[in-house]
Amino acid sequence: MTDQEIPYNQRSSILIRNASLNGRKTDIRIEDGIIRSVGETKERDAEITIDAAGDIVMPGLVNTHTHAAMSLLRGYADDMVLFEWLSEKIWPLEAHLTGDDVYWGTRLACLEMIRTGTIAFNDMYFFMDRAADAVEEAGIRACLSHGFIDLFTEEKREAEMKASVALHKNIRARNNPKLSFALGPHALYTVSPEGLRWCAEYSVEHDCGIHIHLSETEQEVNDCIATHGVRPAAYLDAHGILTSRTVAAHCCWLDTDECRLLGERQTAASHNPASNMKLAGGRAIPYSDLRNASAPVTLGTDGCASNNNLDLFEEMKMAALLQKFATRDPTILPAAESLEIGTKNGAEALRTGGGVIAPGYAADIILVDRDTICQTPFHNGSSNLVYSCNGTVVKTVICDGAILMHDRHIPEEEAILERAGKAASALVARRNVA
Numbered sequence: 001m002t003d004q005e006i007p008y009n010q011r012s013s014i015l016i017r018n019a020s021l022n023g024r025k026t027d028i029r030i031e032d033g034i035i036r037s038v039g040e041t042k043e044r045d046a047e048i049t050i051d052a053a054g055d056i057v058m059p060g061l062v063n064t065h066t067h068a069a070m071s072l073l074r075g076y077a078d079d080m081v082l083f084e085w086l087s088e089k090i091w092p093l094e095a096h097l098t099g100d101d102v103y104w105g106t107r108l109a110c111l112e113m114i115r116t117g118t119i120a121f122n123d124m125y126f127f128m129d130r131a132a133d134a135v136e137e138a139g140i141r142a143c144l145s146h147g148f149i150d151l152f153t154e155e156k157r158e159a160e161m162k163a164s165v166a167l168h169k170n171i172r173a174r175n176n177p178k179l180s181f182a183l184g185p186h187a188l189y190t191v192s193p194e195g196l197r198w199c200a201e202y203s204v205e206h207d208c209g210i211h212i213h214l215s216e217t218e219q220e221v222n223d224c225i226a227t228h229g230v231r232p233a234a235y236l237d238a239h240g241i242l243t244s245r246t247v248a249a250h251c252c253w254l255d256t257d258e259c260r261l262l263g264e265r266q267t268a269a270s271h272n273p274a275s276n277m278k279l280a281g282g283r284a285i286p287y288s289d290l291r292n293a294s295a296p297v298t299l300g301t302d303g304c305a306s307n308n309n310l311d312l313f314e315e316m317k318m319a320a321l322l323q324k325f326a327t328r329d330p331t332i333l334p335a336a337e338s339l340e341i342g343t344k345n346g347a348e349a350l351r352t353g354g355g356v357i358a359p360g361y362a363a364d365i366i367l368v369d370r371d372t373i374c375q376t377p378f379h380n381g382s383s384n385l386v387y388s389c390n391g392t393v394v395k396t397v398i399c400d401g402a403i404l405m406h407d408r409h410i411p412e413e414e415a416i417l418e419r420a421g422k423a424a425s426a427l428v429a430r431r432n433v434a
């Protein structure tokens with residue numbers, strides 16, 4: 001099949017032949033978005049056959065914390081302290097965002113995620129109906145949240161509740177199994193206790209997720225103790241926010257008891273090592289404590305203004321290196337575990353049905369180049385993928401049984417780059433005349 005004939009972003013029956021899985025040559029049959037068989041097969045009746053000789057097959061990566069449309073803010077404000085970065089640069093620019101900006105920013109982000117092997121992401125931002133348009137056109141999976149910031153006023157709280165319900169309705173109406181909705185209370189320092197409680201109750205009533213920032217900085221912890229007399233995780237738990245459907249981003253400053261609490265509630269901690277290092281949060285996520293407490297640990301990039309890319313291969317490496325550096329223990333978070341955090345754990349947290357290459361799992365699969373510098377020599381597959389390669393190693397991306405990138409080709413790439421670049425320039429121009 002030539003590149004022109006690939007039915008991009010359409011579920012197809014696919015036969016992947018001769019791929020390498022855990023060091024063995026294998027075929028994989030995909031039908032109706034599900035992996036049907038793994039192992040040599042004589043069947044040849046698929047709509048699409050991919051000869052993957054020379055490629056490694058692995059589960060697609062899952063980004064559990066981002067603000068996709070912030071791709072338009074890549075490089076806009078770097079090398080600043082978190083609070084000043086947000087209040088002096090990011091929020092004043094975001095005040096000029098339009099729905100079209102979020103559409104093109106999210107298209108750009110999806111393009112980057114697909115190119116680097118990500119098949120699902122957890123997103124919190126504004127104008128999320130337009131983000132949903134972009135996500136559907138890209139074909140990737142996403143869990144979308146309206147970023148709920150009420151700044152402790154009743155008027156704003158009412159508006160944020162309305163916006164959250166409207167987004168939920170919008171996503172339900174699309175009837176797209178790759179799209180889901182979560183409540184998005186931004187953080188305990190931007191959302192009132194009433195707002196938090198409303199989010200918690202809504203999530204129980206409608207069985208949906210919650211996406212929140214937690215314990216990113218020491219100041220957040222100190223302020224929480226000073227104001228409420230308890231640490232952030234206990235405060236959020238008292239308001240019903242810590243559930244098995246919650247993804248808490250950052251979690252750098254959790255203490256051991258808070259790690260236990262996340263374990264008890266089965267709340268996922270989304271680790272964002274690049275963003276934490278760039279914004280100089282000062283503490284690495286307490287990975288061992290979270291693991292000992294059986295709390296799920298997943299991987300995110302955060303937005304492009306604090307990363308500045310969405311490449312989860314880079315993030316897996318940074319997660320492993322940061323733990324080793326911070327704990328002075330080179331045995332902590334080995335490569336195979338980092339891969340699992342970036343794939344299986346994220347898939348479980350977002351309930352994609354994928355994350356494993358085995359029959360019955362969602363066909364969220366990527367093919368990566370084995371004939372390349374970062375894979376030579378090939379002593380250890382996990383080591384190469386985590387420590388040596390980055391997202392450029394990805395050749396083909398399949399999500400929900402649909403091909404999104406084949407042989408490094410993604411439809412409409414040039415047009416998306418052009419439109420997103422123009423949207424970013426216009427956004428900054430609007431801010432500068434204001």
Ligand SMILES: CSC[C@H]1O[C@@H](n2cnc3c(O)ncnc32)[C@H](O)[C@@H]1O
Nearest residue numbers: 090124125126147148149186213303
């Ligand atoms: C309400 S939508 C999300 C909101 O969060 C802002 N944001 C981006 N990165 C961070 C971060 O590291 N900590 C806290 N808030 C962050 C983003 O700019 C949006 O305003």
Ligand SMILES: [Zn+2]
Nearest residue numbers: 213249302303
């Ligand atoms: Zn964030």
